[in-house]
Amino acid sequence: MGSKNLKAIAVQGTHKVEVADTEGFAALARESSKILGDAMYHLRDSGTSLYVDVGIMFNDMPIKYFQETEFEADGLSAATMKGFLTGRTACYSCPIGCGRVVSLPEFGMDRVAGPEFQTIAAFGTGLMIPDLRKVSLMSYTCNQYGMDTISCGSTISFATHLCDLGKLDWGLEWNDPERVVELIHEIGNRTGVGDELGEGSMRLAQKHNVPELALHVKGMEIPNHDPRAFAGMAAVYAVASRGATHLEGDMYSVDMGVDVREVGIYSGDRLENEGKGETAARAQDFRAFFDSSIMCHFALVPPQTLIDLLNRATGASYSIEDILRIGARAVTMKRLFNLKCGLTGADDNLPKPLLHPLPDYATDDFAPDIELQLNDYYDYRGWDRATGVPSAKALKELGLEGLTSP
Ligand code: SF4
Numbered sequence: 001m002g003s004k005n006l007k008a009i010a011v012q013g014t015h016k017v018e019v020a021d022t023e024g025f026a027a028l029a030r031e032s033s034k035i036l037g038d039a040m041y042h043l044r045d046s047g048t049s050l051y052v053d054v055g056i057m058f059n060d061m062p063i064k065y066f067q068e069t070e071f072e073a074d075g076l077s078a079a080t081m082k083g084f085l086t087g088r089t090a091c092y093s094c095p096i097g098c099g100r101v102v103s104l105p106e107f108g109m110d111r112v113a114g115p116e117f118q119t120i121a122a123f124g125t126g127l128m129i130p131d132l133r134k135v136s137l138m139s140y141t142c143n144q145y146g147m148d149t150i151s152c153g154s155t156i157s158f159a160t161h162l163c164d165l166g167k168l169d170w171g172l173e174w175n176d177p178e179r180v181v182e183l184i185h186e187i188g189n190r191t192g193v194g195d196e197l198g199e200g201s202m203r204l205a206q207k208h209n210v211p212e213l214a215l216h217v218k219g220m221e222i223p224n225h226d227p228r229a230f231a232g233m234a235a236v237y238a239v240a241s242r243g244a245t246h247l248e249g250d251m252y253s254v255d256m257g258v259d260v261r262e263v264g265i266y267s268g269d270r271l272e273n274e275g276k277g278e279t280a281a282r283a284q285d286f287r288a289f290f291d292s293s294i295m296c297h298f299a300l301v302p303p304q305t306l307i308d309l310l311n312r313a314t315g316a317s318y319s320i321e322d323i324l325r326i327g328a329r330a331v332t333m334k335r336l337f338n339l340k341c342g343l344t345g346a347d348d349n350l351p352k353p354l355l356h357p358l359p360d361y362a363t364d365d366f367a368p369d370i371e372l373q374l375n376d377y378y379d380y381r382g383w384d385r386a387t388g389v390p391s392a393k394a395l396k397e398l399g400l401e402g403l404t405s406p
Pocket of ligand 1: 090094096097296297
């Protein structure tokens, strides 16, 4: 879409959506909604910024382009946001309502979307800026340009890191919020150094002959969960279809204790490589189904409830095995698409700086063993260890034998 300058596709229909069991569906939806709303009160109360304290505690929240382990983050917390919170928002019909509305008259911001955890990490701890009001301005400015805050914050962090190393002479410094806001405008307008930054970390690194230093997978910047704090994120980032994303498998959450035993997703030792590839694959399959059913990842209703809702809506009789298979088919079809576009197993990787432990023995000197995790992942899926290509047998088992690998 980007190469064709296509921003969005809007679809509109005229037919009514038929529900097989209207009353049964509505009753279960009401009941689930109530349980979900009660269970997730903390997310409604604090928004995703509640994870700032947790992320810092687990060394999961990247600091200074994933280089440091200590940062005073009180100024970025959910409690700090309450000082300028002026409302809350929810997606359609959601009983949780994690969205924040903030007002900062000093920046001309009146009841605008507040920053989410990922944005707070990208511009706050990532760039060593302990000021949530200024981070909110950065978030708002990115939103005005329609720019992703993770990629934008990470690319500016990378450029600052390169200035530190003497590889760039742009004079960028950590904790320089005014310059960061200027840079966001420069990126949005493709002026000054913003023209180069607007190409993202991978191309910036290629241009300055430091490809090994950029933290990205398949050209997309690493989001703000550190695979040295939650090992399974290594496999997730390496194999995710659109590059490093935390949205194709939430292993940070699984290994914090949010397992889904009904579908074989068990929490394990967060600093252990063994078995993480298979668990990451299961988490991916489950989340791929979740996405297809248009459920928010925060709305973690029990799988059987989700299936009951689906069956009452469609009149079908899906089982737990079926939903995992549906997820696996989606993941596999995306893999085949990528292979046809020229990606190979060699693109399933993690940048080298993340394959070394965090400093200060912060996570017991743990480092992801990406080869071990990938072999485990490929074996579970029946993909070739050397090439990452799905075997004919694996495709047949998913009913995808009509789709060929290259
Ligand atoms: S659907 Fe998800 S993102 Fe939207 S308000 Fe509810 S919990 Fe938040």
